Amino acid sequence: MTSSARTQIVDWATEIYNDLDFTAARNWLADKPGRKAAGFLPVYAPKEVIHAAGMLPVGIHGHGAIEIIRGDAYYQSYICHLPRSVVELAESNRLDFLSAALFPSTCDVIRNLSGMWQVMFPDMYVRYLDLPQVADPAMGAQFWQRELNVIRKELSRLADVDISDERLAASIEIYNQVRKTIADLYAMRRKTPWKIPTEELYLLMRAGEVVAPEIFLDQAKAYLAAAETSNERIKDRTRVIIVGSFCEQPPLGLIKTIERAGCYIVDDDFLAGNRFMTADVPTDGDPAENLATTFTSSAIKTSVLYEADPDGKRNLMQKLAKKAGADGIIFCAASFCDPALLDRPMLREGAEAAGIPCIAFKFAENSGQFQQFREQAGTFSDSIKLWGDA
Numbered sequence: 001m002t003s004s005a006r007t008q009i010v011d012w013a014t015e016i017y018n019d020l021d022f023t024a025a026r027n028w029l030a031d032k033p034g035r036k037a038a039g040f041l042p043v044y045a046p047k048e049v050i051h052a053a054g055m056l057p058v059g060i061h062g063h064g065a066i067e068i069i070r071g072d073a074y075y076q077s078y079i080c081h082l083p084r085s086v087v088e089l090a091e092s093n094r095l096d097f098l099s100a101a102l103f104p105s106t107c108d109v110i111r112n113l114s115g116m117w118q119v120m121f122p123d124m125y126v127r128y129l130d131l132p133q134v135a136d137p138a139m140g141a142q143f144w145q146r147e148l149n150v151i152r153k154e155l156s157r158l159a160d161v162d163i164s165d166e167r168l169a170a171s172i173e174i175y176n177q178v179r180k181t182i183a184d185l186y187a188m189r190r191k192t193p194w195k196i197p198t199e200e201l202y203l204l205m206r207a208g209e210v211v212a213p214e215i216f217l218d219q220a221k222a223y224l225a226a227a228e229t230s231n232e233r234i235k236d237r238t239r240v241i242i243v244g245s246f247c248e249q250p251p252l253g254l255i256k257t258i259e260r261a262g263c264y265i266v267d268d269d270f271l272a273g274n275r276f277m278t279a280d281v282p283t284d285g286d287p288a289e290n291l292a293t294t295f296t297s298s299a300i301k302t303s304v305l306y307e308a309d310p311d312g313k314r315n316l317m318q319k320l321a322k323k324a325g326a327d328g329i330i331f332c333a334a335s336f337c338d339p340a341l342l343d344r345p346m347l348r349e350g351a352e353a354a355g356i357p358c359i360a361f362k363f364a365e366n367s368g369q370f371q372q373f374r375e376q377a378g379t380f381s382d383s384i385k386l387w388g389d390a
């Protein structure tokens with residue numbers, strides 16, 4: 001593939017990222033009469049069930065570029081920014097193409113947003129998703145299987161499509177491919193980060209939240225093929241992991257700033273829902289049971305899930321850094337993000353006890369000044385290069 005083909009993919013993803021009207025999703029709906037779309041909030045939602053209903057799963061992640069006029073009226077000042085931009089998107093009718101909205105049990109803010117949604121859109125199907133949070137995986141899987149079957153039944157009714165076992169298994173197969181392709185992209189960036197700038201990878205992932213998985217797969221595989229043949233030369237940069245951006249997303253400018261300040265991002269938790277399960281979901285047997293057991297047996301370690309192992313969080317950063325071959329960790333969470341900021345001291349203490357250099361900052365999705373981040377990330381990178389092995 002030529003570099004211009006790669007540029008075209010990045011341009012395509014950039015256009016989707018910048019489009020506050022969700023034109024890609026609207027076009028998909030317009031392509032066939034009767035199609036429906038279901039939105040989901042961060043972090044994780046079972047897209048397979050939405051897809052099996054013939055609906056388009058659409059990630060609602062807020063956006064820093066939207067001017068907040070009505071969003072502030074719904075929330076107090078000392079919470080994160082994401083719900084404000086989501087409310088603003090909704091109140092400005094930019095989400096009026098959705099027939100359903102799923103709110104996972106990420107935190108109290110998202111829980112409250114699901115209640116507001118029911119008041120704002122009484123005719124929309126709204127479902128709060130209680131993800132399994134128990135120490136016993138078997139019990140958690142049983143609970144989640146039951147929840148999945150409830151959503152399955154309700155989306156079947158809404159879409160007027162029987163979500164048979166076969167249909168659900170076929171959707172699982174597609175999302176297995178999506179997960180595999182994303183894992184391949186992340187593995188290649190880990191190995192050769194100069195071939196996959198995180199700015200581009202992020203844009204591609206973000207587009208994947210809005211388009212049908214079949215379209216995403218085509219684009220992601222083409223991008224991967226192009227990246228493999230890239231002639232980009234390695235630069236003298238420090239390898240870092242970004243931790244804490246699993247829900248509200250940093251502005252693109254911040255991601256660019258970190259890399260341009262002298263860091264290669266070799267792992268991150270941006271849009272973590274698209275790789276929440278780390279194993280393939282089996283496609284034979286009961287598909288809801290398969291989704292549930294794969295969730296409880298392979299979900300990533302994250303601040304929005306209960307951690308049964310008392311040392312689990314303390315040791316997590318060391319494991320991640322080792323896997324990524326990282327020189328340091330940047331804790332980069334949204335301001336007022338309870339799950340990320342409550343975990344941060346434990347995670348950081350564990351990292352520093354293992355001798356891994358760390359810095360931390362907070363952002364808002366609408367942060368517009370990056371100078372302070374550039375200075376911090378640049379100094380961090382230089383200090384690791386100068387004294388990392390001391």
Ligand code: SF4
Nearest residue numbers: 080107247248337338
């Ligand atoms: S950014 Fe944090 S506090 Fe805000 S909605 Fe997401 S998880 Fe909740």
